[in-house]
Amino acid sequence: MLNETATSARVRARLARWSCAPLLATSQVMGLTTGFLYLAGGLVVLVVRLFATPLATPLATRNALGLTLVGTTAVVIGAVVLLRGRLLPRGGYHVVVGLGTVMITLAVSFCPTTGSAIAVATIYTFVAIDAAFYFGWLQGSVHLLLLVLEAGWVLHDLPGVTTGVGLGLGIVVIAVTAVVGFLARAASNAHHDTLTGLRNRRGFDAAFDAALAETRAGGRLSAALVDVDHFKAVNDCGGHAAGDALLRTIASELAVDLPGRAVLARYGGDEFALLLPGRGGSEALDLVERLRTGVRAANLSIGVAELLPGETGADVLRRADAALYAAKLGGRGRSRLNDVDTAELVGDLAQAVREGGVRAWFQPVVRPADGCVVGVEALARWTHPVRGNVPADQFVAAAETCQLIVDLGAAVLADACRGAREVVAAWGRDLLLTVNVSGRELADPGYAERVLDIVQAAGWPTDLLVLEVTESLMDGSSKTALETLERLRRLGISVAIDDFGTGYSAFSRLDSLPADYLKLDHAFTAEITTSPRRAGILQALLSLCSALGLQVVAEGVETQEQAELLSALGCPLVQGWFYAEPVPPAVLATRGASGAPAASTGAPVFTQRHR
Numbered sequence: 001m002l003n004e005t006a007t008s009a010r011v012r013a014r015l016a017r018w019s020c021a022p023l024l025a026t027s028q029v030m031g032l033t034t035g036f037l038y039l040a041g042g043l044v045v046l047v048v049r050l051f052a053t054p055l056a057t058p059l060a061t062r063n064a065l066g067l068t069l070v071g072t073t074a075v076v077i078g079a080v081v082l083l084r085g086r087l088l089p090r091g092g093y094h095v096v097v098g099l100g101t102v103m104i105t106l107a108v109s110f111c112p113t114t115g116s117a118i119a120v121a122t123i124y125t126f127v128a129i130d131a132a133f134y135f136g137w138l139q140g141s142v143h144l145l146l147l148v149l150e151a152g153w154v155l156h157d158l159p160g161v162t163t164g165v166g167l168g169l170g171i172v173v174i175a176v177t178a179v180v181g182f183l184a185r186a187a188s189n190a191h192h193d194t195l196t197g198l199r200n201r202r203g204f205d206a207a208f209d210a211a212l213a214e215t216r217a218g219g220r221l222s223a224a225l226v227d228v229d230h231f232k233a234v235n236d237c238g239g240h241a242a243g244d245a246l247l248r249t250i251a252s253e254l255a256v257d258l259p260g261r262a263v264l265a266r267y268g269g270d271e272f273a274l275l276l277p278g279r280g281g282s283e284a285l286d287l288v289e290r291l292r293t294g295v296r297a298a299n300l301s302i303g304v305a306e307l308l309p310g311e312t313g314a315d316v317l318r319r320a321d322a323a324l325y326a327a328k329l330g331g332r333g334r335s336r337l338n339d340v341d342t343a344e345l346v347g348d349l350a351q352a353v354r355e356g357g358v359r360a361w362f363q364p365v366v367r368p369a370d371g372c373v374v375g376v377e378a379l380a381r382w383t384h385p386v387r388g389n390v391p392a393d394q395f396v397a398a399a400e401t402c403q404l405i406v407d408l409g410a411a412v413l414a415d416a417c418r419g420a421r422e423v424v425a426a427w428g429r430d431l432l433l434t435v436n437v438s439g440r441e442l443a444d445p446g447y448a449e450r451v452l453d454i455v456q457a458a459g460w461p462t463d464l465l466v467l468e469v470t471e472s473l474m475d476g477s478s479k480t481a482l483e484t485l486e487r488l489r490r491l492g493i494s495v496a497i498d499d500f501g502t503g504y505s506a507f508s509r510l511d512s513l514p515a516d517y518l519k520l521d522h523a524f525t526a527e528i529t530t531s532p533r534r535a536g537i538l539q540a541l542l543s544l545c546s547a548l549g550l551q552v553v554a555e556g557v558e559t560q561e562q563a564e565l566l567s568a569l570g571c572p573l574v575q576g577w578f579y580a581e582p583v584p585p586a587v588l589a590t591r592g593a594s595g596a597p598a599a600s601t602g603a604p605v606f607t608q609r610h611r
Contacts, residue, residue: 028213030093030134031085037126038078038100044123045071045107052116066110070103086213097130097143105150114160121169124151128173132180147173193266195244196251204265204273208313211277221307222284224274225320229299229332231270249297257294281306285337292335301327302335326397336397345398348384353411358382360416362423363582365432365553365575368567375432376423377575378416379582405438410454417458419585426589434466434496442481448488462492466517470499485514510548518545522556529561539569
């Protein structure tokens with residue numbers, strides 16, 4: 001089925017190349033070319049009118065007036081198109097080129113002599129240039145056919161014009177059409193992707209520049225970057241041929257419901273780019289979400305950004321790329337918008353980070369066998385002065401989008417270390433502290449040293465710190481990120497793989513992960529009491545992790561039944577609302593100090609509670 005779809009995609013791509021104009025024919029180029037050729041053609045007609053010697057008859061006078069009218073009209077149209085033609089939609093040039101053919105035919109019919117008629121008829125080559133340059137071969141052929149029919153009709157009755165003269169003129173026109181068409185397409189091929197038939201990065205950038213010129217005259221413009229989720233796994237399992245077939249299929253499925261003015265391109269590798277003239281950010285987000293859900297060959301992550309005043313195309317694509325990264329960080333298979341509201345939110349967030357307004361709350365990590373708290377996970381919390389409590393996934397995604405995540409991560413880590421010291425002082429015993437880390441932080445070669453500086457300044461032991469990295473981030477991590485994780489472990493800091501059990505989780509990868517802890521995603525935990533197979537998988541996973549020296553933490557424990565099953569299966573650590581909700585460190589310290597027995601008794605620090 002995939003091969004059949006890929007074949008149909010290639011056929012459609014070839015038809016598209018026959019029906020589409022060269023990418024060099026942007027609105028601005030078409031306006032300048034058409035305006036110049038109209039001016040030149042009008043001047044030719046006026047020169048013929050000036051120097052041709054008409055007979056002194058009423059018909060000759062009428063023909064002279066006709067030549068003057070046609071030439072002057074052509075000059076006026078040429079001047080207008082030269083100045084404003086970039087605003088004319090591509091379809092409008094069919095009218096302009098067709099009108100040019102009609103005007104040349106009228107001018108030839110008004111010529112007083114055969115010689116002057118042949119001179120004016122040479123202007124048909126201008127139309128041939130337009131048809132070959134502006135339109136696809138199919139549409140251009142229609143214009144060429146109209147030209148030949150009109151030229152044949154107007155020339156066949158002229159004295160001295162033989163069949164050979166007509167054929168000679170036709171050969172000249174066809175040769176000009178073919179040469180201009182092939183040269184334009186040869187230059188334009190540098191703008192096409194040979195695999196999918198779509199525009200490539202160069203072609204997309206050219207279309208973007210043209211759209212920016214039109215938008216500055218009025219209108220809205222949005223761009224989107226589309227990434228194929230887990231594309232590497234497709235290449236690894238099926239080879240590059242399977243990856244190529246998938247890209248062709250995705251290109252075909254994305255193009256099905258694409259608006260007429262939209263531009264779709266393969267931007268590089270497994271990434272596509274989408275240009276949406278005339279659409280604002282919210283409207284563009286709705287459109288790409290419909291496109292995303294319409295693609296059945298693979299899951300896609302999409303980032304969208306609208307052009308803001310004063311921005312360049314590079315600025316828009318940078319924000320779209322940041323939104324794409326936030327979409328992948330949020331779990332993939334979704335669309336994200338980088339808009340003005342996000343920018344305002346990030347401005348407020350940056351101020352909150354500087355002033356200590358983003359705090360680390362703690363959710364206990366519990367040993368299910370006895371309910372004893374052995375650690376805490378730090379969760380970022382922010383109360384906006386106007387918006388109130390901002391969901392963590394919202395402001396973290398905004399920080400990712402606008403490159404504030406490094407500062408946010410450092411602030412949360414420092415606050416978490418200070419809070420953990422407060423809890424440890426109140427309880428009188430050590431606790432593990434786990435903190436989430438972003439892929440952008442890991443990509444910084446100096447991140448490990450920065451973490452070391454923060455924990456040392458806060459007085460927190462490195463051997464009690466665990467940094468959590470999502471499984472999806474680990475799957476697509478760069479070499480620098482993986483080296484950073486290894487560097488952290490050499491510094492005595494542990495690493496946990498978060499959200500295991502989603503995406504392309506595989507037991508075979510466990511021995512290669514640079515990690516000390518494995519955190520099961522809440523969606524995996526939720527099914528262990530309702531699915532015997534899921535419980536069996538968990539039991540096998542626990543045995544395997546024990547053999548590999550990995551500590552398992554089951555997240556999202558919501559019910560007593562789940563807690564009892566995890567304890568019976570021997571799961572070392574758990575966390576979730578069944579045990580405790582996230583609270584500020586001061587609250588946690590007070591609870592432990594007032595109601596917890598001594599740690600040496602092995603009794604639980606918290607009484608189990610329902611959500």
